[in-house]
Amino acid sequence: xxxxxxxxxxxxxxxxxxxxxxxxxxxxxxxxxxxxxxxxxxxxxxxxxxxxxxxxxxxxxxxxxxxxxxxxxxxxxxxxxxxxxxxxxxxxxxxxxxxxxxxxxxxxxxxxxxx
Amino acid sequence: xxxxxxxxxxxxxxxxxxxxxxxxxxxxxxxxxxxxxxxxxxxxxxxxxxxxxxxxxxxxxxxxxxxxxxxxxxxxxxxxxxxxxxxxxxxxxxxxxxxxxxxxxxxxxxxxxxxxxxxxxxxxxxxxxxxxxxxxxxxxxxxxxxxxxxxxxxxxxxxxxxxxxxxxxxxxxxxxxxxxxxxxxxxxxxxxxxxxxxxxxxxxxxxxxxxxxxxxxxxxxxxxxxxxxxxxxxxxxxxxxxxxxxxxxxxxxxxxxxxxxxxxxxxxxxxxxxxxxxxxxxxxxxxxxxxxxxxxxxxxxxxxxxxxxxxxxxxxxxxxxxxxxxxxxxxxxxxxxxxxxxxxxxxxxxxxxxxxxxxxxxxxxxxxxxxxxxxxxxxxxxxxxxxxxxxxxxxxxxxxxxxxxxxxxxxxxxxxxxxxxxxxxxxxxxxxxxxxxxxxxxxxxxxxxxxxxxxxxxxxxxxxxxxxxxxxxxxxxxxxxxxxxxxxxxxxxxxxxxxxxxxxxxxxxxxxxxxxxxxxxxxxxxxxxxxxxxxxxxxxxxxxxxxxxxxxxxxxxxxxxxxxxxxxxxxxxxxxxxxxxxxxxxxxxxxxxxxxxxxxxxxxxxxxxxxxxxxxxxxxxxxxxxxxxxxxxxxxxxxxxxxxxxxxxxxxxxxxxxxxxxxxxxxxxxxxxxxxxxxxxxxxxxxxxxxxxxxxxxxxxxxxxxxxxxxxxxxxxxxxxxxxxxxxxxxxxxxxxxxxxxxxxxxxxxxxxxxxxxxxxxxxxxxxxxxxxxxxxxxxxxxxxxxxxxxxxxxxxxxxxxxxxxxxxxxxxxxxxxxxxxxxxxxxxxxxxxxxxxxxx
Ligand code: HEM
Ligand SMILES: [Cu+2]
Numbered sequence: 012x013x014x015x016x017x018x019x020x021x022x023x024x025x026x027x028x029x030x031x032x033x034x035x036x037x038x039x040x041x042x043x044x045x046x047x048x049x050x051x052x053x054x055x056x057x058x059x060x061x062x063x064x065x066x067x068x069x070x071x072x073x074x075x076x077x078x079x080x081x082x083x084x085x086x087x088x089x090x091x092x093x094x095x096x097x098x099x100x101x102x103x104x105x106x107x108x109x110x111x112x113x114x115x116x117x118x119x120x121x122x123x124x125x126x
Numbered sequence: 127x128x129x130x131x132x133x134x135x136x137x138x139x140x141x142x143x144x145x146x147x148x149x150x151x152x153x154x155x156x157x158x159x160x161x162x163x164x165x166x167x168x169x170x171x172x173x174x175x176x177x178x179x180x181x182x183x184x185x186x187x188x189x190x191x192x193x194x195x196x197x198x199x200x201x202x203x204x205x206x207x208x209x210x211x212x213x214x215x216x217x218x219x220x221x222x223x224x225x226x227x228x229x230x231x232x233x234x235x236x237x238x239x240x241x242x243x244x245x246x247x248x249x250x251x252x253x254x255x256x257x258x259x260x261x262x263x264x265x266x267x268x269x270x271x272x273x274x275x276x277x278x279x280x281x282x283x284x285x286x287x288x289x290x291x292x293x294x295x296x297x298x299x300x301x302x303x304x305x306x307x308x309x310x311x312x313x314x315x316x317x318x319x320x321x322x323x324x325x326x327x328x329x330x331x332x333x334x335x336x337x338x339x340x341x342x343x344x345x346x347x348x349x350x351x352x353x354x355x356x357x358x359x360x361x362x363x364x365x366x367x368x369x370x371x372x373x374x375x376x377x378x379x380x381x382x383x384x385x386x387x388x389x390x391x392x393x394x395x396x397x398x399x400x401x402x403x404x405x406x407x408x409x410x411x412x413x414x415x416x417x418x419x420x421x422x423x424x425x426x427x428x429x430x431x432x433x434x435x436x437x438x439x440x441x442x443x444x445x446x447x448x449x450x451x452x453x454x455x456x457x458x459x460x461x462x463x464x465x466x467x468x469x470x471x472x473x474x475x476x477x478x479x480x481x482x483x484x485x486x487x488x489x490x491x492x493x494x495x496x497x498x499x500x501x502x503x504x505x506x507x508x509x510x511x512x513x514x515x516x517x518x519x520x521x522x523x524x525x526x527x528x529x530x531x532x533x534x535x536x537x538x539x540x541x542x543x544x545x546x547x548x549x550x551x552x553x554x555x556x557x558x559x560x561x562x563x564x565x566x567x568x569x570x571x572x573x574x575x576x577x578x579x580x581x582x583x584x585x586x587x588x589x590x591x592x593x594x595x596x597x598x599x600x601x602x603x604x605x606x607x608x609x610x611x612x613x614x615x616x617x618x619x620x621x622x623x624x625x626x627x628x629x630x631x632x633x634x635x636x637x638x639x640x641x642x643x644x645x646x647x648x649x650x651x652x653x654x655x656x657x658x659x660x661x662x663x664x665x666x667x668x669x670x671x672x673x674x675x676x677x678x679x680x681x682x683x684x685x686x687x688x689x690x691x692x693x694x695x696x697x698x699x700x701x702x703x704x705x706x707x708x709x710x711x712x713x714x715x716x717x718x719x720x721x722x723x724x725x726x727x728x729x730x731x732x733x734x735x736x737x738x739x740x741x742x743x744x745x746x747x748x749x750x751x752x753x754x755x756x757x758x759x760x761x762x763x764x765x766x767x768x769x770x771x772x773x774x775x776x777x778x779x780x781x782x783x784x785x786x787x788x789x790x791x792x793x794x795x796x797x798x799x800x801x802x803x804x805x806x807x808x809x810x811x812x813x814x815x816x817x818x819x820x821x822x823x824x825x826x827x828x829x830x831x832x833x834x835x836x837x838x839x840x841x842x843x844x845x846x847x848x849x850x851x852x853x854x855x856x857x858x859x860x861x862x863x864x865x866x867x868x869x870x871x872x873x874x875x876x877x878x879x880x881x882x883x884x885x886x887x888x889x890x891x892x893x894x895x896x897x898x899x900x901x902x903x904x905x906x907x908x909x910x911x912x913x914x915x916x917x918x919x920x921x922x923x924x925x926x927x928x929x930x931x932x933x934x935x936x937x938x939x940x941x942x943x944x945x946x947x948x949x950x951x952x953x954x955x956x957x958x959x960x961x962x963x964x965x966x967x
Binding site: 104114 | 421424432
């Protein structure tokens with residue numbers, strides 16, 4: 012049982028959702044652009060290029076966030092501070108969001124774009 | 127400890143009497159004024175169970191009709207009403223209100239508070255639910271029940287194909303109930319975040335609290351798309367504005383998107399509270415703490431998000447770009463993982479504990495078997511090629527009942543058996559509980575397992591009869607037999623409940639040896655829950671209830687007294703659970719009932735196309751809310767209040783983030799989702815719907831630019847009012863200016879709307895009308911906020927330094943500014959976007 016004496020400001024709760032908010036944005040952006048690209052008849056290669064680029068950008072953001080969480084974690088561990096549960100859960104959720112992004116959007120590499 | 131002398135009671139009994147006098151709800155007619163969460167929570171659950179019985183009767187009618195081929199029991203028109211009503215009643219009038227009721231009843235007790243954040247809102251939500259549900263169910267009696275399926279697809283549900291009021295009943299009734307669900311969700315969210323026992327930091331919160339928090343947040347984001355869809359469809363039906371009509375630039379698929387954007391998260395909204403009950407009950411019977419508390423929190427937050435990325439799996443067959451299909455298919459598969467995490471956590475808890483058997487455990491075992499089967503067929507259906515085969519067949523009916531009954535009804539039965547003693551103060555007499563379980567379990571599997579087979583043999587769902595040539599006969603007959611066994615099981619459970627209520631064995635405290643706070647109070651519960659509030663120093667699932675309870679009853683915790691006849695509970699810091707403020711709650715009131723009657727009147731007027739009456743009643747509703755706000759007002763500048771144990775805290779009106787402020791933040795989040803859905807609809811029709819570009823294009827001009835300026839000003843002046851008040855300046859001046867800004871903006875938008883070409887011509891014009899109308903409505907409500915504050919100033923409640931009301935209004939003004947600017951920008955952008963359409967192939 013960790014006795015939290017350190018105060019955890021409410022905005023820290025945003026850590027719980029940060030990773031999956033990026034996932035949501037990536038999802039909506041790729042889904043939306045796919046729809047637009049198909050409606051306007053963008054060439055397949057162009058569309059795939061754009062989507063892959065955006066896929067990479069969002070994944071990169073999530074990877075960065077993962078490392079950021081890890082660093083905070085390490086710092087607290089080094090200072091022998093108890094790691095607040097929010098940090099622990101936030102880290103786990105960021106990793107989960109990264110995995111979900113990679114898995115769900117991976118079809119961008121190989122599936123036919125339009126109907 | 128310096129307590130007000132007069133209010134210091136002498137004994138636990140005296141304390142009980144003093145508290146009950148303040149917190150109790152009246153008898154007789156006064157019952158209509160009750161706002162207490164225990165009372166309302168019970169009402170919610172009992173009403174939900176009555177609707178469950180109605181839905182069950184409808185299910186029996188379906189099974190009677192389908193028992194044999196070629197039955198002439200009911201014809202197709204009635205059959206359509208029956209299955210639509212069955213689905214609608216079960217989903218909207220049973221499942222959601224049941225989980226709300228459970229949360230409303232349990233949460234304050236588990237978290238160590240005396241009530242929820244807004245007792246009057248709880249009551250208002252209940253009345254809205256009751257009236258909305260009654261309207262929907264009564265329509266059956268008059269033979270005009272909704273009949274386009276529980277998801278109301280257009281164009282079937284549009285005016286052309288459903289000319290009567292059947293579809294309007296659904297759209298208006300369900301929206302009414304949904305709005306009540308959102309108010310409950312906002313209330314539950316802030317109550318969990320702010321009304322906990324001192325010391326209960328988030329990492330000490332009982333796991334059920336986490337589940338309900340995630341569920342409530344999902345409701346806040348998940349329901350608005352459906353509410354928007356219903357508004358648009360109702361407007362289309364009533365005023366012929368074409369949002370979904372493909373001949374005029376609308377698209378029926380837009381409805382499907384909006385519906386399932388709500389509909390899939392809905393499934394998890396139903397499942398999560400049930401899972402929360404399981405996570406609470408399983409450790410008690412395993413006699414060890416829950417394994418994987420943190421992993422479960424990670425899993426359910428992930429689940430909440432992922433469940434918003436699946437909606438298109440209900441639309442795999444409508445013709446969507448392949449890549450998008452792959453995204454949704456992948457997301458549908460991955461969503462199984464968080465569910466699996468929970469299942470393994472429960473199994474591990476059982477495996478490492480010393481499981482003890484009792485009736486709730488029977489249902490938990492039943493849950494495991496049924497739900498896992500439903501999950502497996504779910505993953506099958508998530509695969510696009512299989513889905514194309516099984517779509518709209520009885521395989522889907524089997525799957526959805528395995529998930530819903532397995533994931534909700536079985537856990538709820540476990541929960542009912544587990545918490546019934548808490549409600550009644552009596553324990554169950556086992557004799558008929560066990561046979562009831564077996565009837566339900568066997569009956570369920572007999573009914574629904576066979577539907578997988580009829581589905582794979584090609585039987586479509588929603589058919590009122592079938593020829594005997596396909597070999598479906600005996601499977602259907604057995605299925606119907608199973609259905610009747612199932613019903614007998616439910617009837618036995620109901621009997622069991624009534625018996626327990628009247629003849630159950632009375633018990634001391636904490637019959638299941640649980641470790642959560644709801645058992646550290648008298649059972650049945652008192653009106654005020656705890657005679658004094660505990661200090662929590664560990665995870666609140668593993669408390670020593672036997673030690674805590676007598677101390678609290680003796681008034682040794684916080685607030686173990688009555689002050690000036692007021693209802694008081696403690697508000698804590700959101701994350702750490704440190705003492706923050708004293709919340710002063712409003713007493714019993716008839717206002718919630720009155721407002722709900724007015725709202726119901728508005729809904730009925732719309733149903734019968736009496737739009738002027740509806741408008742007048744809507745104004746009355748707004749007026750009634752102003753009256754709410756003007757009653758039970760708390761005097762400014764109270765200063766610190768003694769809470770016992772040597773601590774003093776300010777009242778909620780004098781801190782930065784009391785529940786009312788947070789509630790407005792979350793209500794605006796819901797509103798924002800509604801607005802985002804409207805933008806989505808605008809863009810969707812532009813991109814996908816046929817018959818674009820429109821013949822007549824709305825060309826915005828200086829009116830829109832003026833309105834934009836108005837919104838920008840509102841965004842600037844809103845915060846200014848607060849700043850001037852804080853600095854001791856004449857804050858009434860910026861308020862007056864803002865009122866003028868709103869009036870001018872409203873006028874500009876009004877002129878623009880009045881001068882626009884007939885919006886019935888094309889979806890482009892119809893959505894333009896909606897966007898500008900949205901901005902105008904927000905200006906109007908902004909004016910109401912100003913008016914309300916002005917009255918309070920006149921009555922001496924808002925003085926310098928009393929910022930709360932103004933800060934809450936500020937949220938509204940800023941929100942209005944942002945959405946107003948975006949809405950107008952969208953309208954300005956539209957002609958350009960339409961120009962782009964020439965480039966589509
Ligand atoms: C009490 C036992 C139940 C039985 C025997 C039963 C039976 C059925 C049957 C046979 C159908 C298919 C009707 C058709 O397609 O023609 C159906 C549809 C449905 N059921 Fe149930 N059901 C039961 C409980 C539930 C529960 C507890 C829920 C939800 C919590 C539920 C939700 C639904 C929904 C959403 C539909 C789809 C309605 C539609 O197609 O519009 N059912 N039910
Ligand atoms: Cu779904």
